[in-house]
Amino acid sequence: MKFEWAEEHRAFRATIREFLAENLPPDWEKLAHHGPGSAAQTEFSRHFCGKLAQAGLLTPHWPIAWGGQGRDAWCQIILAEEMWSAGEPRGAQYMNVNWIGPTLMQYGSDAQKQQYLPPIARGDAIWCQGFSEPDAGSDLASLRTRAVRDGGTYRIDGQKIWTSYAGLAETCFLLARTSADRKRGISIFLVPMSAPGITVRPIPSLIGEGDIHEVFFDDVEVPAEARLGEEGGAWDIISFSLNNERLGIPRFALARRALDRAVSILRTRGDFDRESVGVQASRAAGLCQAARLCSYSIVDQRARGMAGTGESSSARVATVMAERAVAEFVVEFVPEALGEADALLKAHHQRAIVAGIASGAAEIQLNLVASDVLKLPREPR
Amino acid sequence: MDLSLSDDQAAVLGALESLAKPFAAVPANFHGFALISETLDRALVEGGFLDVAYESDLGAVTAALVVAQLARLPYAAEVAASALVRPLLGAELPRPICLADANAPHRPVRFLAPGASVIVLDLDRVSGFTASAQDVQATETLFGYPVALLVPRADRETMLRRFDVSPAAVRAAWRVALAAEIAGLLGAAIDATVLYVTDRKQFGRPIGSFQAVRHRLAEASVRATATRWLALQAADSGDAGDAALAAQYAQEAAAGVVYDLHQFVGAMGVTLEHPLHLWTYRLKALLSELGGRSAHAVDAAALIWGG
Numbered sequence: 149m150k151f152e153w154a155e156e157h158r159a160f161r162a163t164i165r166e167f168l169a170e171n172l173p174p175d176w177e178k179l180a181h182h183g184p185g186s187a188a189q190t191e192f193s194r195h196f197c198g199k200l201a202q203a204g205l206l207t208p209h210w211p212i213a214w215g216g217q218g219r220d221a222w223c224q225i226i227l228a229e230e231m232w233s234a235g236e237p238r239g240a241q242y243m244n245v246n247w248i249g250p251t252l253m254q255y256g257s258d259a260q261k262q263q264y265l266p267p268i269a270r271g272d273a274i275w276c277q278g279f280s281e282p283d284a285g286s287d288l289a290s291l292r293t294r295a296v297r298d299g300g301t302y303r304i305d306g307q308k309i310w311t312s313y314a315g316l317a318e319t320c321f322l323l324a325r326t327s328a329d330r331k332r333g334i335s336i337f338l339v340p341m342s343a344p345g346i347t348v349r350p351i352p353s354l355i356g357e358g359d360i361h362e363v364f365f366d367d368v369e370v371p372a373e374a375r376l377g378e379e380g381g382a383w384d385i386i387s388f389s390l391n392n393e394r395l396g397i398p399r400f401a402l403a404r405r406a407l408d409r410a411v412s413i414l415r416t417r418g419d420f421d422r423e424s425v426g427v428q429a430s431r432a433a434g435l436c437q438a439a440r441l442c443s444y445s446i447v448d449q450r451a452r453g454m455a456g457t458g459e460s461s462s463a464r465v466a467t468v469m470a471e472r473a474v475a476e477f478v479v480e481f482v483p484e485a486l487g488e489a490d491a492l493l494k495a496h497h498q499r500a501i502v503a504g505i506a507s508g509a510a511e512i513q514l515n516l517v518a519s520d521v522l523k524l525p526r527e528p529r
Numbered sequence: 530m531d532l533s534l535s536d537d538q539a540a541v542l543g544a545l546e547s548l549a550k551p552f553a554a555v556p557a558n559f560h561g562f563a564l565i566s567e568t569l570d571r572a573l574v575e576g577g578f579l580d581v582a583y584e585s586d587l588g589a590v591t592a593a594l595v596v597a598q599l600a601r602l603p604y605a606a607e608v609a610a611s612a613l614v615r616p617l618l619g620a621e622l623p624r625p626i627c628l629a630d631a632n633a634p635h636r637p638v639r640f641l642a643p644g645a646s647v648i649v650l651d652l653d654r655v656s657g658f659t660a661s662a663q664d665v666q667a668t669e670t671l672f673g674y675p676v677a678l679l680v681p682r683a684d685r686e687t688m689l690r691r692f693d694v695s696p697a698a699v700r701a702a703w704r705v706a707l708a709a710e711i712a713g714l715l716g717a718a719i720d721a722t723v724l725y726v727t728d729r730k731q732f733g734r735p736i737g738s739f740q741a742v743r744h745r746l747a748e749a750s751v752r753a754t755a756t757r758w759l760a761l762q763a764a765d766s767g768d769a770g771d772a773a774l775a776a777q778y779a780q781e782a783a784a785g786v787v788y789d790l791h792q793f794v795g796a797m798g799v800t801l802e803h804p805l806h807l808w809t810y811r812l813k814a815l816l817s818e819l820g821g822r823s824a825h826a827v828d829a830a831a832l833i834w835g836g
Contacts, residue, residue: 149538149590150531151765157530222530411834426830427823433833434778434826437771438755441762448532465751515740517747522723524746525738 157222160208164230167203171196172237177491180235183356183498184242190274190316190358193239197271200238206271207245214253215269221450225443229401235495240275240313242397244268248275248321251389255377260338264319276314276341278322278363281307286512288323289331289383293365295324302326302337302375304345304368314348314361317341323386324365326379334382337375343368355498395446395460396507399467399500400439403474406496407432410474410482413490425481432473439463439470458520461513468510471503538591541581545598548572555603560801562810563675564604573599574624579611589613589702593709593764597757600713601720603807605674607640609706613764614648617702618692622646623659628703629679630819637676639814641665647679648699649689655699656689673810701769704776704825707818708760711779714815715753715786718808722746722790725797725805736793745789752782770832776818777825783812784822 153161173179182188200206209224210216228246231238238245249268252261267273284291293306304324314320320339327333341348345368351360377385411429414420420429442463449459478485478493485493504510518524534542552569573579578599582592592612599608607625615626625640631651641647643665648657658664664685666678692699723746726737736742756779763771787809791798798805819825 149534149594149761149765151762153530408834415834420830420834423823423827423830426834427826429834430774430777430826430829431781433829434759434774434781437759437762437774438752438778441758442751442755444530445532445758448530452533459754462751462754465748466755469751511744514744514747517750518743522719522746522750523727524723524743525727525735527738527740527743528734 154222157226160219160223161226161230164205164227167200167205168230168234168237171199172234176237177235177495180237181356181491181495181498183359183495184236184239185313185315185359186357187316189237189239190313193237193241193274194272196237197239197241199271201269201271206238206241207249207269210245210249210269211253214249214265221447225395225398225447229398232397232399233402233405235492240317241268241271241273243277243313244273244275247389251321251385252376254388255381255385257373259373260376264338273319274313274317276311276317276320276361276363278308278311278314278320278324278339280310282309285310286509289334291323291325291334293322293324295326295335295337295370297326297372297379298369300372301369302372304337304339304365304370306365308363308365309361310351311348311361311363312359314341314363315350315358320346320363321376322365323382329380331383332380335375335379336377336382336385337370339368339370339374343370345369354501390507391455395443396464396467398440398443399503400436400443400470402496403470403500404433404436404440406493407436407474407477409490409492410478410485413482413485419481428477428480432470432477435466435470435473439466442466458516461516462521464508464513465510465517468504468513471500475500534594537586538594541578541587541591542594542598544576545578545595548576548578549599549602552602552604555804555807562671562801562806563673564807565606565675566604569602569604569606570624573606573608579608579615579624582612582616589616589705589764589767590761592616593705593760596706596709597713597716597760600710600811601717603717603804605807605811609710610640610648610703613706613709614699614702617694617698618648618655618657619694620692622657627660633817633820634679634681636817637668637670637672637814638679639674639676641677641679642675648692650696650699650703652696655692655694655696657692658685658688658690670814671810672814673807673812674814676814697769700819701763701767701772703819704772705760705764707815708756708763708772708775708779711783711812711815712753712757712760714808714812715749715756715782718786718790718805718812719746719749719753721803721805721808722793725794725803729797742793746793749782749786749789752786756782770829773825773829773832777822777829780816780818780822780825784816787812 207216208219212218281291295302295304322337322339326335345366347364349362353360446460581587596609610626625645627638627641627645627647629649643662645660666680759775763775794805797803
């Protein structure tokens with residue numbers, strides 16, 4: 149057991165940092181403040197991800213056959229940490245390289261792979277994820293958007309909500325019901341967002357412009373070839389996808405960076421001499437370190453090809469605790485950062501609120517820890 | 530980065546598990562606060578388990594693993610100080626090793642008894658002496674360790690032996706030892722609680738199936754797991770800031786989790802017939818170590834961000 153980085157991983161991180169230093173514009177922190185789903189950042193991401201791809205830093209963890217370098221799970225989290233800490237200059241495209249691409253490689257038809265993988269690997273594709281619905285959030289399997297087979301096509305009707313990036317996405321990774329069976333009745337469709345019958349309404353939100361949306365599907369026709377995998381096979385596929393992304397965003401990395409920034413502001417004006425401030429800062433730093441190490445233990449398992457366990461939910465919970473502690477530290481001691489005093493701290497705070505909500509509520513993660521790690525009896529339904 | 534056990538580490542922990550097996554259960558007639566066994570202590574010494582940190586291919590991480598694993602037993606054994614602090618002192622010292630904080634003279638000292646090595650950590654020096662009967666004042670406490678008070682003596686200064694080691698290094702090792710021990714205690718206390726809430730039924734179902742219980746136990750489990758990682762990482766890095774964070778996190782986790790576990794085991798956990806207290810009342814003893822969580826946090830702030 150050793151906690152030092154291998155030379156390969158240290159060098160990889162250094163390469164990414166150099167790339168960021170050279171390719172992020174001087175006003176980047178201000179731009180990043182609009183959020184990964186904003187028009188400004190989406191436009192920037194097309195340019196930036198293209199350069200990342202040329203430098204071999206967009207899909208280094210993909211297999212060589214699809215233009216990657218076959219790098220290990222450690223490289224994937226190092227990349228994710230550095231990008232997220234830098235304000236996620238990949239915008240919406242982080243999702244593509246983390247799980248949409250790998251899912252297509254595993255389950256896509258040849259035509260789907262040829263159509264979708266090259267643009268993702270070039271850094272020129274925006275996807276959105278059509279999962280949640282007004283009555284199906286944490287209880288995803290109760291979703292009601294329907295896809296009805298009609299000869300060689302499917303006709304899709306229903307509504308999605310909280311859909312990130314929908315406003316500018318070209319393609320939706322959509323979950324829709326093809327039969328009544330709760331889990332086995334759900335299928336995946338790769339739907340062009342330009343298809344007639346799709347209406348997107350942005351929802352004003354706390355986390356930045358252009359981030360979340362309602363998407364309405366009104367008799368949207370897609371060819372049967374747009375279905376990913378078997379009819380009714382969505383649950384297994386998204387389990388695979390989430391397995392690829394089961395750590396979620398490495399929020400602990402930006403949280404710690406934000407904490408360091410807050411401490412540096414406090415020190416400059418002499419407020420860090422107060423022990424009460426230092427105590428809270430250390431508390432938050434401990435939670436960040438806890439989240440980092442719990443996450444790394446999952447990456448370590450992945451790097452050895454081991455299957456996912458309930459422990460990834462433990463890492464998610466630890467990350468939510470860290471994100472919360474840093475956000476609260478900033479509000480308590482550097483309140484001006486929620487104004488215009490510091491773009492990084494403001495952006496951190498803006499995004500921190502969804503740490504325990506997006507991609508599976510913290511309470512759902514706690515249920516998973518209770519059942520899968522502690523093996524506690526389940527709640528009767 | 531390699532977070533799995535090395536073959537050597539797995540072998541050490543495997544051997545330790547066999548050795549510890551006879552001590553996994555509480556003797557039927559035992560109804561006390563601190564459960565100890567000379568047989569266990571002797572076996573640990575003879576097996577070399579307290580000396581793993583001296584072996585360069587095992588080191589402090591393996592010692593921390595040993596500390597955490599042994600803390601899971603219902604028996605209180607002097608392991609942490611011997612395994613993680615003693616190797617820094619560069620001397621053959623009689624066991625048990627008792628760590629005393631010069632800034633907390635009223636604090637009961639764990640395992641203190643005549644013949645024990647007392648290591649006194651001060652801000653500017655580390656010194657020690659072998660305790661005689663005159664140094665030890667017996668005391669009855671609620672803690673789950675054998676403890677005694679150190680008798681203040683005017684002539685102690687003349688008996689002290691100085692160790693050629695930086696107080697900061699000893700403080701860091703002590704913090705790692707503390708965090709590793711808390712990690713093991715938390716893990717075992719949570720396991721005992723999980724057994725209880727799985728078995729115990731109210732309103733027609735196991736109380737562990739109620740979300741109010743499940744969520745808090747899940748949080749406890751996350752904190753225990755994280756405590757273990759923080760202790761191991763700090764053992765590996767040898768960094769004083771990492772050690773202070775680990776100790777702070779561990780004590781904070783212990784403070785919250787002890788309360789919750791006693792809530793879940795309810796009246797049964799109030800009895801001396803259920804073993805929960807054998808872990809939780811050791812955790813209570815550790816909450817004040819080295820000044821408690823705020824003291825670690827103050828130090829961590831200086832170590833991480835500069836004083």
